[in-house]
Amino acid sequence: MLSYAVSTNLRAPSIVNDPWTPLGIIVSAARNAEIFAEGDHVEKVYKVIHGAVRITKLMADGRRIITGFHLPGEFFALESGSVHRFSAEAVAESTLLAIPRKAIVAKASQDGALSSQLWTMAGASLDRAQEHMLLLGRKNAVERVATFLLDMAARTGTDIDMPLPMSRQDIADFLGLTIETVSRTLTQLERDGDIALSGARKVTLTNRKRLLHLEG
Amino acid sequence: MLSYAVSTNLRAPSIVNDPWTPLGIIVSAARNAEIFAEGDHVEKVYKVIHGAVRITKLMADGRRIITGFHLPGEFFALESGSVHRFSAEAVAESTLLAIPRKAIVAKASQDGALSSQLWTMAGASLDRAQEHMLLLGRKNAVERVATFLLDMAARTGTDIDMPLPMSRQDIADFLGLTIETVSRTLTQLERDGDIALSGARKVTLTNRKRLLHLEG
DNA sequence: CGGCCCCTTGAAGACTATCAAGACTTGTGG
DNA sequence: CCACAAGTCTTGATAGTCTTCAAGGGGCCG
Numbered sequence: 001m002l003s004y005a006v007s008t009n010l011r012a013p014s015i016v017n018d019p020w021t022p023l024g025i026i027v028s029a030a031r032n033a034e035i036f037a038e039g040d041h042v043e044k045v046y047k048v049i050h051g052a053v054r055i056t057k058l059m060a061d062g063r064r065i066i067t068g069f070h071l072p073g074e075f076f077a078l079e080s081g082s083v084h085r086f087s088a089e090a091v092a093e094s095t096l097l098a099i100p101r102k103a104i105v106a107k108a109s110q111d112g113a114l115s116s117q118l119w120t121m122a123g124a125s126l127d128r129a130q131e132h133m134l135l136l137g138r139k140n141a142v143e144r145v146a147t148f149l150l151d152m153a154a155r156t157g158t159d160i161d162m163p164l165p166m167s168r169q170d171i172a173d174f175l176g177l178t179i180e181t182v183s184r185t186l187t188q189l190e191r192d193g194d195i196a197l198s199g200a201r202k203v204t205l206t207n208r209k210r211l212l213h214l215e216g
Numbered sequence: 217m218l219s220y221a222v223s224t225n226l227r228a229p230s231i232v233n234d235p236w237t238p239l240g241i242i243v244s245a246a247r248n249a250e251i252f253a254e255g256d257h258v259e260k261v262y263k264v265i266h267g268a269v270r271i272t273k274l275m276a277d278g279r280r281i282i283t284g285f286h287l288p289g290e291f292f293a294l295e296s297g298s299v300h301r302f303s304a305e306a307v308a309e310s311t312l313l314a315i316p317r318k319a320i321v322a323k324a325s326q327d328g329a330l331s332s333q334l335w336t337m338a339g340a341s342l343d344r345a346q347e348h349m350l351l352l353g354r355k356n357a358v359e360r361v362a363t364f365l366l367d368m369a370a371r372t373g374t375d376i377d378m379p380l381p382m383s384r385q386d387i388a389d390f391l392g393l394t395i396e397t398v399s400r401t402l403t404q405l406e407r408d409g410d411i412a413l414s415g416a417r418k419v420t421l422t423n424r425k426r427l428l429h430l431e432g
Numbered sequence: 433c434g435g436c437c438c439c440t441t442g443a444a445g446a447c448t449a450t451c452a453a454g455a456c457t458t459g460t461g462g
Numbered sequence: 463c464c465a466c467a468a469g470t471c472t473t474g475a476t477a478g479t480c481t482t483c484a485a486g487g488g489g490c491c492g
Binding site for chain 1: 271273275276277279280281283295296297301302321324325328331332334335336338339340341342343345346347348349350352353354355389391392432
């Protein structure tokens with residue numbers, strides 16, 4: 001479920017100092033809540049305040065791909081078109097800034113810097129998508145998992161006890177593998193001393209150099 | 217090799233009537249010529265006039281993915297960033313319109329419609345990328361090849377004797393398969409009566425309904 | 433006409449998926 | 463606070479799809 005709250009109720013510095021905050025409203029999303037679905041009319045652009053969001057696409061028979069995860073500070077649904085071509089769901093309890101597309105478009109038409117920033121963010125999305133196509137099309141299971149762990153570490157800024165907010169199934173659907181292969185690969189990396197798992201959702205990268213090598 | 221020609225030497229209606237034409241210059245690219253490489257400084261935006269272009273990413277050991285093909289009328293290298301994150305090469309002898317990024321950015325800052333059009337095109341790229349991630353992550357070989365053939369038919373507007381300008385290796389690198397699997401799958405589709413091959417580079421879709429079903 | 437490149441086909445093997453069962457976690461209600 | 467239930471994760475055995483290795487066929491251009 002999505003619930004709406006007055007943005008001034010929250011006062012984390014990252015929100016208050018954010019130039020985007022006045023344009024939107026703060027929204028809460030429970031774990032696994034749908035933020036929007038494929039086919040929905042496009043109305044808002046989102047920025048993750050805390051939590052994590054997954055972008056998914058489905059096939060008719062239920063096969064699923066997660067095209068990306070979005071962590072705090074990152075935007076999503078920044079694309080054009082009047083209808084969403086993918087769904088967005090909260091991976092964990094999350095807080096989002098929801099900005100009406102109209103407000104952004106209006107501001108951007110007068111503000112060259114904003115316009116350019118939007119452009120840059122859209123380009124970054126495409127970069128990430130292309131990098132991920134390389135992973136999905138050409139990397140083996142170990143390389144995929146290593147890439148995923150290093151990317152998460154880079155984005156969260158943590159090497160030690162790094163939280164993985166998403167389930168094994170989410171990771172599998174992101175990496176184009178099955179849940180069993182993800183689990184087995186993580187176990188293998190742990191046996192090899194490259195990572196240490198503290199429960200299923202916390203990882204420490206104990207041998208970064210080797211992971212970088214495995215990344216391919 | 218890339219060679220430059222004066223744009224006024226060409227007079228195909230699609231070029232003359234194109235509002236983009238006056239912004240750029242016409243460039244020729246020989247088969248397999250590199251248009252730009254990963255790491256190159258970003259200077260131009262391109263529109264395919266005729267021929268076909270492939271966008272590629274490489275791994276250190278030579279594994280390659282083609283993230284997309286661009287056919288006449290389509291733009292590429294429309295993204296932000298000062299350095300290219302992928303390479304572009306001509307699949308076949310091609311003619312391109314090369315537009316300095318500066319000219320586009322300058323014009324867009326004054327022209328809301330142009331700005332919005334750029335936005336739309338960037339969004340379309342991301343849509344295609346996400347659809348392709350679904351293919352690479354979750355479809356089997358037959359589904360991948362069927363999807364590819366239907367997409368090419370939709371973009372060229374041809375069902376019969378549709379030319380495939382790219383090699384089997386290019387198709388394989390686009391679909392995340394090997395050249396042998398692509399060849400075998402095409403042969404199988406032909407045996408099943410879904411397509412007819414006239415030489416390796418021409419296909420007729422003889423059973424569209426079945427291909428649509430195979431697409432997944 | 434010959435050579436080269438591209439494509440096709442065959443056989444064997446590897447990697448990941450599938451099927452199956454058990455262990456651990458987490459949350460809930462008694 | 464404990465016990466149970468449901469969901470999640472791990473592990474094992476087997477199977478299947480695609481890759482790899484290998485060789486031959488076909489078309490295009492000089």
